[in-house]
Amino acid sequence: MIWLALYFPKLQLDAYLLQQSEPLNHPVIIVDKQSYQVVQSCSLAQQKGVLPGCHFAQACLLLSDAKLLLYRPEIARKQLQTMAQTLYQVCADIVVGGCDRLLLRCDRMLQYYQTETSLLTAIQDCLQSFNYQYQSASATSQLAACLLAQHAPARHLCLQTQKSSQTLAKLSINCLPVTAKQLKNLHRMGFKNIADLQRLPSYQVGRHLGSELHQLIAELQADQQLATYYQPSEHFTAELELMYEVGQAEALLFPLRRLFMQLQNYLTRRAVITDRLSVILHFRTEPAKKIVITSQQASAQSGLWLELVKYQLEKIQLTAPVLNLTLNCQTFITAANNQTNLFSQQDHHSKQTLFARLSSRCRQISKYALVKDYRLKHAYRTIAWHQTSQLPKNYQIFSQLHAGPIYLCQHQAIDKQKFTLLAGPQRLVTHWWSQEAQQQDYFYAINQQQQYIRLIKTPTLKWYQDALFA
């Protein structure tokens, strides 16, 4: 077995720094509230002597202007899950270890890649898209790979297990995940590095050092337990814990950009696109708010989705600050069905982009389609923007009847107004064969505002203004 361990020493800190739109000019440290120790510190803090393991009080003395964050392992675990989701496309055997490491079993995956380099390049590409700091090492067991990645990382991603066993042997016993009491015992017995322990016959290890250490040393050689591999979900879900409370909807766009980039990578790797997704805003006490975004044009591009969500966020007024964001996508369309040729259908595609944007705000964009009917009210209908209409056969006959005024007024009864008649009457008698029989006399006139209008006189001698020329 060949295990590649990826150790992320500053996962929570990196996640925080990536949420900042501008580089920070003050140090940031993350403190464990139980031990009061600094667990992660940025480069600025490290330059001033605040290293991981430093006591909180000492850090405060050294850094008066530091930004303090509480250590929250669940944030790191979520980030690991998201990375595992992406890495799953490259390597199917992934173990999520604790809150700072991922283990990739590479020996079985090598058969799918022509060379070891191509597998490692694919893994590296995935990791680069996240932009987190990481250390890596490979070994024949999970524990050995983890210890090496944490304490003696390789300069670059590699799968050299022979060299790693030599490096492992040189590691101090202080690196072993044992209790303080066990470590004290080992020091008392004169053990300095792991090689000293490995030289001891296994039956003597069990007798002198106890079963727990015996098991640990055995695990350094080879895996003793079955690994619990990561199982990806069927749908895309990405969460982002905001390191600060966001009270303005527009300020959510920057952190959302990161989630949409993850979605784009997810969709692109699977050669699918989507036309529907949802963003869930989580608050401290209020129930979560779900924003569903649909697009007329299915796409994987983060830019398009970010633009559409921007319009939705503009409409929202937040009643409480947002603490957490979730992006869900459950509808996938095969990209091959929607691919457009570089030289054809570009206009159509481009129109779809425009209408995807327009319809995110305006629901009432329509077109006209002509219908053959003698009554003007029924002689046309509105259709959706993406539908196409054809002119009816012999439409010229109806055109002679209906064409004329361009503005259609709601019938306004005319009472004691002066008009100058220009033409008329033109009598229209239709639908006498049905219950909707209609008889109207049309007159063309100029009103007192000097507008050209069309009037209707009904059989009951009532006059209405029907339409307006423009």
Next chain:
Amino acid sequence: MNSINNLIKSSKIWYARQHQIHQPKRTTGFARLDHALMGGWPQSGLIELGYEGSGSGELALVLPSLTQQTVAAEKMIFMVNPPFLLNPWQLNEQGLNLNQLYICNEPEHALWLTEQALSHALCEAVLLWHGHLNRQQCRRLKLASEKGNSRCFWLHDSQLDAKQKNSEANVKLKLKLAPPHLLVTVTKITGAMAGTSLQLDIFEQLAGHRR
């Protein structure tokens, strides 16, 4: 005089009309109006049409430049917030392709939609019925139309002119119906002298029936 000629030759001063000549134009469909507008509607920019009450011939003036013969098949025309229902049979009769024509009736998003549409490469023109627009709004529409190489016809009641003294539009016309004529006054045109007035007979067919 020689010194002025020397300055002109060295391009240190220039004639205002030179700017107008270089701007591409689209015919209005009325020869006299084309002449008054130095060639027709500007290919891109904001065109302001002020009229005294709807139905003053504003559409009769605009629509001939948007017919199937003048607009490429893939282009789109938007009508935003028309004051009345439109008669599609008449639009078709005037030569517009109904498949190119999109109607939007959402006053709260009218300006946003207009800006988005204008800046799109496939938009030919937007006819926007809207009340007062401040200088910044006019400027944004103008920039969007220049970006998308499209025209924005802003149609409004000429009573607004009292509020808005200086227009940001490339062309501004004032329309007044005096049957059987339509009186058109060019109140602003970029790169040329404004103030030209002309009479157009747009309802001559109807007026011919006058008793």
